Amino acid sequence: MTDRRYSTAAAAALLALTLAATGCSSKAGTGSAGKEDSQGVRTGDGITDKVIPLGVLTDLTGVYASLGKSVTQSQQLWAKQLNAAGGICGRKVELTVRDHGYNPQKAVSAYTELEGEVAGYVQFIGSPFVAAVKQRVETQDKGLILPQAWSASLLGSPYVRVVGATYDIETINAIDFLLTHKLIAKGDRIGHVYFEGDYGENALQGSKYAAEQAGLTVVEQKIKPTDNDMSGQVTALKKAGVKAIMVSAGPRQAASLVGVAAAGRFDVPIIGNNSAFAPQLLATPAGPALQKNYYVAASTLPIGSPAAGPAALAKAYKAAYPKDSLDNGVAAGYTAGKIFEEALKRACADKNLTREGMAKAVRSMNAFDNGFGMTHDFTDPKAPSTRQSVIMRPDAKTPGGLKVVQEATASKPAEGFKFGE
Template identity: 45%
Template sequence: MRPPAPRRTTALLAGLGLLLAGCTTAGDDAGPGESGLLTGPGITETTISLGALTDLTGPYAALSTSIINAQQLAVDEINADGGICGRSLQMVVRDHGYDVQQALGAYTEIAPSVAAMPQLLGSPMLAALLDDLAADQMLTFPQSWDSTLLGRPEIQVPGNTYDVDMINAVDYLLRSSLVAEGDAIGHVFFENEYGENALSGSTFAAEREGLTIVEQRVMPTDQDMSAQVTALREAGVTAVLFSAGPAQTASFVGVAAASGWEVPVIGSTPAYASQLLETAAAPALEGLFVMVSGAPAASSDIPGVRELVESYQSAYPGESIDGGVLSGYGVMEFLAEALRIACDQGDLSRAGIIAAHRTQGLVEGDLGMAMDFSDPNRPPSFDSYLLRPEVGADGGLVEIESASRAPAVDDYTFPTSG
């Protein structure tokens, strides 16, 4: 399938494109060509190079592989359809193994030769590179949904944020009568940017709804969640929010189920991987776990999703489908449209690509993820799907509820860093 130009409502950023078209940017080593097109790093007469810093050998290798495969699939389809601005797209991929120093070295290597970055995976790696990305005016789509990244024009959170997902998760628990006013809810979370941002959302929602949050902080190296299960059960929580990794999720639900504690567990997107359904934790996951996500399930009957799954399985036979496929492909779809707009505006410099991206108002792609990219101070989406693990389903998930937003989201103040 070819990524179509997403349907969009262009934001009224009056004169911004014309202003940027008249100047080059710091670090840009190319100016207007014979056609008058302003270019910059990563743009040649025949190619547009895009960078990816990802984790192909560390704890998120399975997810990273899915994202890279999906983005390469989108690139291949775009190139088969003639490319963008008379140029072919090419991916420049580097593996950081979820190591900050490796990520810094890889960025130094590829940054001078790429126009934008459709993938930067890992909150610690992103935190270490924020100043470089700003100085280089590098439009970057991180695989991070941390709302403290808002307010940075060069950083595009690829959907609703961790805190919004947790607000929507608490709303789901209340609407489903799984918790009631006065109850205590556990929240197990990584002691890092991801976990702390998720906690901001759960704390806000709990205070608003008359609930109490019982915190359990864990580290990515903590694999056995027996102590956390015991602590939360003794605290009398009636549900658990989970913002850690897949290994911690499998341990927590497995221990809870084995001890006879049938507590509902709602996890952030990074807390689940479809590969968990190939382990002994599968029955517990099917019985206790729900994932809150800005993207639909790969098993969705949305036509664009079905077409993507078929194309992915054809291009990568034997590879499993997970949320990274939809996320990676969707990001490339949105970045491709920004590049098309930048070409139309005559400015493929890095600053021009950012400006073009920010003209995209309501973007309704074919994958069930409506986004508004016009305001860098707000997430592009506030809606969350509720998904349940199921063995045999594409991506290992099926939909419980379609995308919706809790009323409390409108009253939430984002903890931006910008």
């Protein structure tokens, strides 16, 4: 759901400068054994007898302001519901929100500011920013982070845990959907329009793997997040004779791609990663074409699904925020909240509310299901929590703008994919 305007290397370099400038060591999380409360529960950074503070590092003013708002408000709703039910270990969960505007300097500064004051992070938008702090988290801070980012570069840490399929796996499932439904066939050429950086290039790894498995040829079109007109890409892919297009970019790029293709009578299916759609697009001139030829892959049922989990959340969210529209950020944010809640409950039962206790609790979760279409397994830090994807189509009549066309499925190529190879 996040684009990758800044490279991981650039963010990491900026992180080093920012941390040095802010003198963060005095506020660093300890990840230590902590102290015991009157009930014999060990507690760590920021936790008091009454409060478990969690950080929310989001984008409320940048390129993903709409998404960041939905994710954050759904997590505030989650915390309110949890606290009304009694909280965790006799404590209320308190969210501290920082808006980084999808700016690398603001992102790492916000992380530095909160470090040592919060027990972990229920949200951190921006794969490059999370990747930039990953080494420090592993060696020093050890706070649990559930990022709103799905790059495979984030795998391997016991503290940074990817919720859902990574972009490579998601792309493999997307292409398998096209094959299974005979929208493409062995020997076909498929296009892939993707952002430069770890989001798009991680997705490209998936399309290349899927193509190799199925006897397809990938025609690449790399773009920048500032490229909003896809006319050149559509022309090139039409000339190359592709039979379908994968798009690993933002909503604007996806809408342009679909709209330009339709205007040029280039009638091929187009399928995007979870970050390549926003329901607001359905009110634009590209709306009809999106509903005809576009698909979206994601790791959660859409908020407009009639299933019990999404339906209950949609009702509660609309009651809490009646003026705001629904989108899949609501489902994604709430899912992360429920996962953090389960980790806290398990850590409390173990009488270990330290950062290490939370990380250990997450690793014990092998079949977590909060009613959003799939289970999540966090026992292996080197793997995402699932290899399944839900395939959806835009639908203006459905709240949130997406309807399910294929329930959560892990394709055989996705099951066989090995990370880092």
